[in-house]
Amino acid sequence: MSEERKVGENFDEKTAGDIFDKLKNVEGKIKPKKGDSKLKKIADLMNEAKYLEGKGKLSEAADLYKQVIFTLPDSQKAYDALAKIYQKQGDVASEKDILMKAIGSCRDNAEFKKRLNEIN
Template structure:
């Protein structure tokens, strides 16, 4: 044992040393969280919005769904998906997303009104 460690009353010194050694062996082996272009929800939203503006709806839909997967109550992502499906004329997909938005978002009155309007 190279460094002096203090052990509390509830711990066995050998057991504590074993735990510390195992943790030491793990250092540097833990994979960092997702790195790269889409390392946050903000970046996902920004990329999705750019794709949507470029009429690349299928790609934008995937990213908005990823945002919803990571942040299930994201009203902005739901609104964007609903608008894309509306532009595409996909009423069934629009209804499905509206229903999910209603169940997952706290402030969902607008979603309820939109669903009533298209049903």
């Protein structure tokens, strides 16, 4: 090798840091960055759903909560809000169904179990 290679010549610190963060995150050791586009999308969907629910547009709000659940299957807030919408609409079958899905998907599911037992 006639030319000496300089240390760090082909090293991009930002890219390496991003890769390192992603690898650590796979192991669940760090939280995703707040600016993460997926998290922002979920937060935006939740906010829009709450707004629509407040305006009485329950079906539209329910659709947005379903999108949140599809993207983040263990979202207790989305399951809770969707179950409450079904309750407001008097749709007991859908309320039971979403509560059962919440019990299967969420780690902290005692409240969902309690609500399901109250319906039955």
